[in-house]
Amino acid sequence: MQHGKRLAVVTVGLGTFAVAATSGTALAQQQGRDLVEQAAEAMGGLERLQGLDNFVLTGFGQYLNQEGGANPSPHPHAPSKWQAANATERSFDLANGRAVNRDRRGFLFPFAIERGHSWTETIALQTGVAMLDHPLTAVLEALDPETEFGAVHAEDGLTVVEFTTEGGDTLWIAIDPATDLPAWVRWISGSTTLGDVTNTAWFTGYLPFDGIRLPVGLTHSIDWRDTTVGSFHVDSYRIDVDDIGPLPEQASPPGFGGQDAEAVATPIAEGVWDVRYGNNGGAVIEFDDHLTMFEAYANEAATFARIDLANTLVPGKEVTEVIVSHHHFDHSGGVRAAVARGLTIIAHRGNEGIFREMTSRPAPNFPDALALNPQPLKFVPVDEHLLLEDETMRVDVYHAIGHLHMTNAVFAYVPEHRIFLEGDFTTYNWDWHWWGGAYLDSVERYGLDPAINIPVHGIVTTFDETIAAIEEQVERARAFCASNVASGIYMAGCPAKYSRGASDRVN
Numbered sequence: 118m119q120h121g122k123r124l125a126v127v128t129v130g131l132g133t134f135a136v137a138a139t140s141g142t143a144l145a146q147q148q149g150r151d152l153v154e155q156a157a158e159a160m161g162g163l164e165r166l167q168g169l170d171n172f173v174l175t176g177f178g179q180y181l182n183q184e185g186g187a188n189p190s191p192h193p194h195a196p197s198k199w200q201a202a203n204a205t206e207r208s209f210d211l212a213n214g215r216a217v218n219r220d221r222r223g224f225l226f227p228f229a230i231e232r233g234h235s236w237t238e239t240i241a242l243q244t245g246v247a248m249l250d251h252p253l254t255a256v257l258e259a260l261d262p263e264t265e266f267g268a269v270h271a272e273d274g275l276t277v278v279e280f281t282t283e284g285g286d287t288l289w290i291a292i293d294p295a296t297d298l299p300a301w302v303r304w305i306s307g308s309t310t311l312g313d314v315t316n317t318a319w320f321t322g323y324l325p326f327d328g329i330r331l332p333v334g335l336t337h338s339i340d341w342r343d344t345t346v347g348s349f350h351v352d353s354y355r356i357d358v359d360d361i362g363p364l365p366e367q368a369s370p371p372g373f374g375g376q377d378a379e380a381v382a383t384p385i386a387e388g389v390w391d392v393r394y395g396n397n398g399g400a401v402i403e404f405d406d407h408l409t410m411f412e413a414y415a416n417e418a419a420t421f422a423r424i425d426l427a428n429t430l431v432p433g434k435e436v437t438e439v440i441v442s443h444h445h446f447d448h449s450g451g452v453r454a455a456v457a458r459g460l461t462i463i464a465h466r467g468n469e470g471i472f473r474e475m476t477s478r479p480a481p482n483f484p485d486a487l488a489l490n491p492q493p494l495k496f497v498p499v500d501e502h503l504l505l506e507d508e509t510m511r512v513d514v515y516h517a518i519g520h521l522h523m524t525n526a527v528f529a530y531v532p533e534h535r536i537f538l539e540g541d542f543t544t545y546n547w548d549w550h551w552w553g554g555a556y557l558d559s560v561e562r563y564g565l566d567p568a569i570n571i572p573v574h575g576i577v578t579t580f581d582e583t584i585a586a587i588e589e590q591v592e593r594a595r596a597f598c599a600s601n602v603a604s605g606i607y608m609a610g611c612p613a614k615y616s617r618g619a620s621d622r623v624n
C-alpha cells in the first residue's frame with residue numbers, strides 16, 4: 118500500500134479544504150465504499166461491472182488547444198482555438214488496467230504545420246489517472262481492494278467521495294443522490310504554465326448499453342478560468358468485445374520542447390548570442406551590467422538550461438530579465454521558472470493579467486521551482502515601444518502588428534547589428550504561413566532595416582532568407598486552400614491572407 122504518496126490539496130471556488138479530515142477512519146472507509154457501491158448498482162450491478170473485461174466507446178469531440186493558452190489574445194473572453202477529434206475509438210482494457218485512445222485530429226484554426234490539418238491518427242496509451250475520467254473505470258478503481266477512501270462531502274447537491282488509489286493518486290467522485298449515478302470525477306495534475314490544475318470530467322446523458330448505464334456526454338473542465346477544455350460526444354458503446362485490438366507500448370509523446378536537449382550558445386554579433394535548447398530558443402544580449410534573454414520557451418528545464426548557459430557567457434554578468442514574445446503556453450512555458458529565478462518579465466501590456474494568473478497559482482501537489490521558491494511577478498509592460506539602453510547596448514522592443522495569430526505580441530530589434538528577434542513571425546521550415554505580411558508590416562511601421570533574424574523556432578537566418586521563406590510559405594498556404602476548395606472543403610484561415618506585394622491576391 119502506497120497511500121499518502123502525495124498530500125492532495127484542492128481549491129474549489131473561494132475556499133480551500135483539507136481533504137484528510139476524516140480519511141483513514143473506519144467510518145469514512147465504510148461510508149465511501151457504500152456510496153460508490155450504490156453507484157455501481159445504479160450503473161448495472163457491482164458484480165456485472167467487476168466481471169467486465171473491456172469496453173469500447175466511439176464518437177467525436179473537440180479539444181481546446183493548449184487548454185486555452187493559445188488563443189489570439191490573453192483576454193479571458195478572447196475567441197478560443199479548438200481542434201476536432203473525429204473517428205475516435207477509445208478501448209478500455211479493464212483486465213490489464215490500460216486504455217488506448219485513437220482519433221483523427223484536425224485544427225479548426227489555421228496552423229503553420231501540415232500535421233495540424235492532415236487528420237493523421239493520434240494514438241494515446243492511458244494508464245493510471247489518465248483512464249479514470251470515465252465513471253465505469255473510476256467506480257471500479259474506487260472499489261479496488263487497495264483503494265483507500267477519504268472524507269465525504271456535499272457540493273452543489275452532489276455527494277462527493279474522496280479516494281486514493283494504490284498508486285497514491287487522490288481523486289474525488291461526485292454521485293447524484295437522485296439517481297446514484299456518478300456526475301463527475303476530479304483529479305489534480307501538474308502544469309508548466311499553471312501550477313497545479315484541478316480537472317473535472319463531467320458525465321451527462323446516461324443511457325443503458327447491454328444493461329449498463331453509461332454517459333454519452335463527456336466533458337472536461339479545469340479550474341483555470343473555469344475553462345471547458347474537452348467536449349466529447351459518445352456515439353456508441355460496445356461491452357466485452359472479443360478482440361480489443363492491438364495496444365501501443367508507449368504512452369503519448371512529450372509536449373513542447375522535447376526532452377533532454379542541451380542548451381547551445383552561438384555568437385551572432387558582439388554582445389549577442391543565439392542560445393537554443395533543441396530547436397527552440399532565442400537571443401541573449403549583453404548590457405553593461407546584465408544580460409537580457411529573449412523568450413522563456415517550453416518549460417522549466419528548457420528555460421533553466423538556457424539561463425544557466427547564458428550566465429556562463431560573460432564573467433560577472435547574469436540574466437536579469439526576459440522578453441516574452443507572446444502569451445501562448447509554449448512561448449510562456451518558462452515564465453514560472455523565470456519568475457522563480459527573480460527575473461523581470463518584459464512583454465506587451467495585455468499579458469500582465471494572464472502572467473499574474475499563471476505565476477500566482479500554487480502547486481502544492483506537483484511543486485515546480487516557483488512553488489518551492491515563491492517570488493512575485495516583476496512585469497515591465499510594452500505599449501508601442503520600449504527602449505532598453507545603456508552605454509554599451511540598445512534594444513528596441515516593439516508591439517508586433519499584422520499578426521493575427523497573436524495580438525498582444527512583441528518583437529525586439531538590435532539596431533547596431535541589425536538583428537531582429539522574434540517568436541512566431543516565421544520559421545524556416547514551416548509548411549504554411551497565414552499572416553506572412555506581419556514581418557514586413559512591422560519592419561516598415563517602425564522604420565527598421567534588419568539583416569539577421571533570430572527566431573524562437575528553428576535556426577538563425579539572414580533577412581533575405583527569412584522573407585523568401587515567408588513568401589514560399591504563403592504560396593504553399595494558398596495552394597493548400599485551393600486544393601481544399603477543389604474538394605468542396607473550406608478550411609479556417611482560407612484563403613491565406615498576405616498584406617504584401619505581388620502575392621497579395623485572393624484565391
Ligand SMILES: [Zn+2]
Nearest residue numbers: 447540541574
Ligand atoms: Zn510558436
